Amino acid sequence: MDAFYIIATASLFAISCSILGAFLILRKMAMVGDAISHAVLPGIVIAFLFTGSRDSITMIIGAGILGVFTTFLIEFFHRRARLQADAAIGVTFTWLFALGVIMVSLFAGQIDIDQDCVLYGEIAYVPLDLWISESGINFGPRALYVASGILIINLIFLFIGYKQLYITTFDPQYAATIGVGVTLWNYLLMGSVSMTTVAAFESVGAILIVALMVVPSACAYLLTQRLEQMILLGVLISIFISVVGYYLAAMIDGSIAGGIVTVSGCLFLMILLTQVLKKRGAKTTVSSPENLG
Amino acid sequence: MKVEATNPAVEFHDLTVSYDKKPVLWNIDMTLPQGALIGIVGPNGAGKSTLIKAAMGLLPLGSGYVRLFNQSLDEVRHRVSYVPQRESVDWDFPTSVLDVVLMGRYGKLGLFRRPSNTDKEIAMNCLKKVGMEAFTKRQISQLSGGQQQRVFLARALAQEADIYFMDEPFAGVDAATESALLGILQGLAKEGKTVVVVHHDLQSAAEFFDWIVLLNLRLVACGPIKDVFTNKLLQDTYGGKLTVLAEVGELVKNREIPSREKY
Amino acid sequence: MELFFEFFSFQDASIISVVIGSILLTSSSAVVGTFTFLKKKALLGDAVAHAVLPGICLAFILSGTKNPLILIIGAFITGWLSLITIDFIGSRTKLKEDTAIALVLSVFFGVGILMLTSIQHSGNAAQTGLDSFLFGNAAALIGTDLIVFAFVSLVLFGVVSLLFKEMKILAFDPSFAQVIGLPVKTLELVLTSITVLAVVTGIQAVGVVLMAAMLITPAAAARFWTQNVLHMTLIAGVLGAFSGLAGAFVSYSAPTMPTGPWIVMVISIIALISFFLAPKRGILSRNLQQRSLRHLIMDENLLKELYHIGEKDNTPFKERSIAAIMRERFFPEGQLKSGLIRLKRKGFLVNKDGRWKFTQLGYEKGQRMVKLHRLWELYLSEYLKIAPDHVHEDAETIEHVITPELEARLEKMLAFPETDPHEKKIPY
Numbered sequence: 001m002d003a004f005y006i007i008a009t010a011s012l013f014a015i016s017c018s019i020l021g022a023f024l025i026l027r028k029m030a031m032v033g034d035a036i037s038h039a040v041l042p043g044i045v046i047a048f049l050f051t052g053s054r055d056s057i058t059m060i061i062g063a064g065i066l067g068v069f070t071t072f073l074i075e076f077f078h079r080r081a082r083l084q085a086d087a088a089i090g091v092t093f094t095w096l097f098a099l100g101v102i103m104v105s106l107f108a109g110q111i112d113i114d115q116d117c118v119l120y121g122e123i124a125y126v127p128l129d130l131w132i133s134e135s136g137i138n139f140g141p142r143a144l145y146v147a148s149g150i151l152i153i154n155l156i157f158l159f160i161g162y163k164q165l166y167i168t169t170f171d172p173q174y175a176a177t178i179g180v181g182v183t184l185w186n187y188l189l190m191g192s193v194s195m196t197t198v199a200a201f202e203s204v205g206a207i208l209i210v211a212l213m214v215v216p217s218a219c220a221y222l223l224t225q226r227l228e229q230m231i232l233l234g235v236l237i238s239i240f241i242s243v244v245g246y247y248l249a250a251m252i253d254g255s256i257a258g259g260i261v262t263v264s265g266c267l268f269l270m271i272l273l274t275q276v277l278k279k280r281g282a283k284t285t286v287s288s289p290e291n292l293g
Numbered sequence: 294m295k296v297e298a299t300n301p302a303v304e305f306h307d308l309t310v311s312y313d314k315k316p317v318l319w320n321i322d323m324t325l326p327q328g329a330l331i332g333i334v335g336p337n338g339a340g341k342s343t344l345i346k347a348a349m350g351l352l353p354l355g356s357g358y359v360r361l362f363n364q365s366l367d368e369v370r371h372r373v374s375y376v377p378q379r380e381s382v383d384w385d386f387p388t389s390v391l392d393v394v395l396m397g398r399y400g401k402l403g404l405f406r407r408p409s410n411t412d413k414e415i416a417m418n419c420l421k422k423v424g425m426e427a428f429t430k431r432q433i434s435q436l437s438g439g440q441q442q443r444v445f446l447a448r449a450l451a452q453e454a455d456i457y458f459m460d461e462p463f464a465g466v467d468a469a470t471e472s473a474l475l476g477i478l479q480g481l482a483k484e485g486k487t488v489v490v491v492h493h494d495l496q497s498a499a500e501f502f503d504w505i506v507l508l509n510l511r512l513v514a515c516g517p518i519k520d521v522f523t524n525k526l527l528q529d530t531y532g533g534k535l536t537v538l539a540e541v542g543e544l545v546k547n548r549e550i551p552s553r554e555k556y
Numbered sequence: 557m558e559l560f561f562e563f564f565s566f567q568d569a570s571i572i573s574v575v576i577g578s579i580l581l582t583s584s585s586a587v588v589g590t591f592t593f594l595k596k597k598a599l600l601g602d603a604v605a606h607a608v609l610p611g612i613c614l615a616f617i618l619s620g621t622k623n624p625l626i627l628i629i630g631a632f633i634t635g636w637l638s639l640i641t642i643d644f645i646g647s648r649t650k651l652k653e654d655t656a657i658a659l660v661l662s663v664f665f666g667v668g669i670l671m672l673t674s675i676q677h678s679g680n681a682a683q684t685g686l687d688s689f690l691f692g693n694a695a696a697l698i699g700t701d702l703i704v705f706a707f708v709s710l711v712l713f714g715v716v717s718l719l720f721k722e723m724k725i726l727a728f729d730p731s732f733a734q735v736i737g738l739p740v741k742t743l744e745l746v747l748t749s750i751t752v753l754a755v756v757t758g759i760q761a762v763g764v765v766l767m768a769a770m771l772i773t774p775a776a777a778a779r780f781w782t783q784n785v786l787h788m789t790l791i792a793g794v795l796g797a798f799s800g801l802a803g804a805f806v807s808y809s810a811p812t813m814p815t816g817p818w819i820v821m822v823i824s825i826i827a828l829i830s831f832f833l834a835p836k837r838g839i840l841s842r843n844l845q846q847r848s849l850r851h852l853i854m855d856e857n858l859l860k861e862l863y864h865i866g867e868k869d870n871t872p873f874k875e876r877s878i879a880a881i882m883r884e885r886f887f888p889e890g891q892l893k894s895g896l897i898r899l900k901r902k903g904f905l906v907n908k909d910g911r912w913k914f915t916q917l918g919y920e921k922g923q924r925m926v927k928l929h930r931l932w933e934l935y936l937s938e939y940l941k942i943a944p945d946h947v948h949e950d951a952e953t954i955e956h957v958i959t960p961e962l963e964a965r966l967e968k969m970l971a972f973p974e975t976d977p978h979e980k981k982i983p984y
Binding site: 025028029030031033034077080081082083084086087089090091094095097098099101102105115119120207208210211213214215218221222248249252253254255257258259260261262264265268272275276279 | 593596597598599601602606644645648649650651652654655657658659661662663664665666667668669670671672673674677678690691765766768769771772773775776779780812813814816817818820821824827828831832837838839
């Protein structure tokens with residue numbers, strides 16, 4: 001049962017991440033996603049200190065705001081201080097992440113996260129943190145509910161905003177001319193990325209969240225030709241890597257999040273190599289008549 | 294040389310546009326007629342694309358205003374269509390030809406509604422008009438340059454607009470596509486639509502358009518082709534007499550002077 | 557405070573070794589990072605930094621020891637591998653570079669974490685200290701570790717100073733470098749290698765997670781203080797060294813604290829200060845420049861309007877009331893008054909009982925502004941064929957930017973004209 005809880009939680013988070021990741025990839029904003037996932041750390045710690053609990057809504061909202069603030073800060077350094085774009089991203093997130101880690105070590109006694117958790121989460125402990133009602137009924141692991149809630153929010157966001165996200169991603173200039181708020185949808189997407197990051201943070205850690213956002217959708221992108229298919233396949237891949245990754249980690253007694261990412265990396269490598277080989281194969285068939293002639 | 298249109302579809306009034314603080318269009322003041330195929334012509338860096346982007350509200354205006362059918366852009370947005378340069382989008386995007394054309398209907402759909410069957414029919418019709426009906430399910434990365442341009446035109450047609458602004462639609466397309474596109478644009482003009490095209494090639498400009506705007510950082514001339522397409526005016530447009538203007542532009546940029554005084 | 561003096565008296569041999577180590581590591585990566593920054597490859601450095609983790613772990617698993625040389629070799633190999641993979645993904649698939657970087661970064665790191673946790677759980681006693689590579693631990697810079705890491709840093713300094721000229725051209729304009737016959741491919745290879753090497757050495761003090769900051773942030777901060785690449789490299793090196801010293805101090809005073817975040821915090825604060833306060837390029841300084849520009853425009857406009865008033869009644873040196881100036885052209889009153897006071901201080905105007913009057917200097921300046929305004933109007937209408945009723949607004953702006961050289965050219969082009977398009981006399 002513990003294995004099921006862990007895999008289910010991991011899958012639900014991975015699905016949320018891959019949906020958002022599809023848009024990040026297509027908008028060429030994967031590294032902005034990476035930056036946000038690091039930069040929310042101080043927000044998480046502050047929320048922890050104020051509310052004293054880990055699963056409060058305030059924490060998700062507060063850190064979500066910090067994520068949007070990060071996007072804003074990157075823009076600010078880029079436009080007002082005229083710092084080149086890549087350096088603006090690099091300076092912003094390393095600084096905020098450093099701040100977060102310092103806070104984690106300074107307030108080690110008062111908050112329930114440590115440096116390891118920051119890096120690769122504690123999904124193995126999911127079954128231990130149960131939601132038990134006052135009358136003593138056991139509803140199962142708390143994280144499972146958080147993961148489901150976040151997924152539902154993301155699905156609603158996707159359902160309402162699919163058309164707008166699609167058009168502002170494909171052709172932002174055109175979108176602006178027909179009156180779609182390009183900046184608004186950008187910030188909404190970044191807000192969702194931050195919110196999801198914060199929720200999944202404890203389970204998988206900052207850096208591996210990036211993998212969940214980028215790898216399944218990158219695999220799906222290479223294999224499909226339509227955005228709907230890409231998102232759907234990304235979801236399936238997310239479930240697959242969660243299951244296989246769990247057992248890999250169990251086998252060599254390592255971090256489960258690390259296992260999931262390793263599996264996703266192997267999957268990507270396989271897809272990458274088949275694609276490249278297929279392309280090379282296609283080229284030789286085309287060029288063979290010339291060789292004969 | 295400036296001819297005012299008698300029934301203007303577009304009016305530019307003292308338009309100044311800066312790009313990264315550097316003024317790239319100075320004092321554009323002109324009117325464009327309804328029901329005409331209008332070419333915007335000028336050398337590289339003359340501000341041709343900037344002009345139509347400014348008209349579509351994609352760039353902030355330093356001064357002046359643009360009015361379409363004597364109304365502001367926001368009031369007539371649904372009657373205006375814009376075709377960006379082909380290179381401005383990522384053609385590896387996972388989407389089909391039909392989906393791109395359906396985007397032309399989004400402006401009329403609003404937030405929640407999905408495209409209806411009528412919308413799909415309209416999109417199919419537009420694809421037929423540009424000769425791409427056989428490619429509806431095709432992934433867009435598998436299209437040639439000319440086909441990509443046809444798809445963009447179909448998307449614009451699906452908007453059923455009254456004014457079309459097109460950024461270099463003839464750039465890098467094959468001869469067949471060129472004549473097909475031209476036929477469609479001429480048809481639109483005949484129906485009374487206004488088609489404004491940024492165009493690079495001076496040779497073909499004379500054959501394509503009814504009305505010409507000669508642009509080089511400022512308006513050199515605009516009017517019916519027979520009045521405007523003269524050697525003297527073309528020389529004024531392409532000749533290098535504007536070094537002072539370019540230099541002043543640099544000075545404004547380097548010193549970050551606001552492009553207009555407030556009072 | 558006591559700790560502070562104890563540390564900075566450098567009496568303890570281990571303190572000296574930690575300080576020297578940290579400074580060498582952070583400043584060498586800052587120096588190399590200058591070129592990654594200039595080549596706009598900052599985020600690649602981030603990918604390399606994360607990608608060395610599996611290399612370290614693998615080297616440990618295979619060798620079973622924590623020998624720094626073996627770990628460096630392992631880290632170097634996977635660091636290089638990550639760059640090759642990013643390049644491969646970017647050139648062979650439709651995935652764009654940013655996705656390739658994010659993907660390689662997170663996957664390599666994920667594999668590293670899996671190995672690291674597996675090593676930790678296997679209870680291998682020698683592993684203690686391996687996880688100090690995550691967030692850095694400058695206090696470990698003693699003995700052989702120090703010698704190896706310090707040696708690599710010195711190699712980095714050596715390569716950069718020997719190839720400085722070439723690297724500079726390569727970062728600025730690679731096609732020019734190719735044209736003048738530099739071995740661009742080899743140089744790129746060298747630059748990539750020293751970047752990987754810089755990351756590999758820096759992680760002992762800073763850790764893999766935040767190592768990217770040591771490549772990016774000192775260079776970004778240095779960029780705000782100078783336009784010269786050599787100065788920029790030196791400043792970045794010094795800032796890097798300073799943050800390394802701070803890191804060593806933290807490591808000494810609070811041994812359980814990870815050093816990396818503190819080092820990054822120090823360098824980030826320096827960078828933030830630079831962004832805001834650096835002369836010329838800083839945000840504050842640019843705002844001040846904007847303000848003095850607004851003042852200059854205001855002053856020039858006031859002199860011009862005073863000239864206009866004098867032109868009308870032919871008595872340029874008569875005293876004028878504020879109301880009279882306002883009648884000529886509206887200005888917000890506060891700005892008008894402070895402008896007049898500024899002009900008085902500069903010796904362009906004199907004030908008598910609340911009324912204002914030109915000095916000779918002010919009169920000449922006002923005359924020049926009117927001349928420039930009218931020359932530009934004439935240029936617009938003669939050369940750009942803009943109708944006379946549309947030229948005024950533009951001239952209002954341009955009169956403030958025309959340099960004496962442009963002024964002379966305009967005069968010549970227009971053949972010292974008598975009047976502007978509105979038939980107003982152009983004063984000389």
